[in-house]
Amino acid sequence: MDDHTKRAPITDAMAACRPVRARRRQARGRELTPMAETPRQLSLFGDSKNRMQPPVRSYAPDPASIRKRLHGLLAQVQGAQTMPWAARDALMWETVFPQMANWLPQDQADELRAAFAREIERLKGA
Numbered sequence: 001m002d003d004h005t006k007r008a009p010i011t012d013a014m015a016a017c018r019p020v021r022a023r024r025r026q027a028r029g030r031e032l033t034p035m036a037e038t039p040r041q042l043s044l045f046g047d048s049k050n051r052m053q054p055p056v057r058s059y060a061p062d063p064a065s066i067r068k069r070l071h072g073l074l075a076q077v078q079g080a081q082t083m084p085w086a087a088r089d090a091l092m093w094e095t096v097f098p099q100m101a102n103w104l105p106q107d108q109a110d111e112l113r114a115a116f117a118r119e120i121e122r123l124k125g126a
Contacts, residue, residue, distance in 0.1 A: 066103045070112050073097060077119040082126055094120060 073093065076084055083090050097116050101109035 061103055063104055066100055067108070070097065070100055070104075070116075074112065074116055074119065077116065077123060080123060083123045090120070 085093065098113050101112050103109075104112070
């Protein structure tokens with residue numbers, strides 16, 4: 001037997017099934033279209049420029065809230081007779097306080113850094 005005659009019954013069976021598949025798809029609300037013509041999956045959020053955009057975040061902190069926090073920390077160390085934090089936390093605040101002050105105007109930042117450094121030195125000696 002020749003290869004062509006062996007495959008002929010299979011292709012005939014597949015061809016016979018095509019109308020049945022097409023009717024089933026139409027019954028489910030889908031039309032039979034070639035793969036190249038099927039649309040891509042639709043975007044969940046749409047393709048228009050009017051769709052919702054992710055919020056734009058500002059990463060610059062508010063100087064008023066920074067100032068309030070730094071003054072609170074300074075008041076805490078000024079009112080303390082001994083170091084108010086554990087050694088690890090004290091080291092962290094010695095690093096973070098000057099960096100937080102960078103968000104303030106230069107003259108305020110320098111004043112707060114100097115006052116905090118004086119108080120930390122005083123508490124280290126106590």
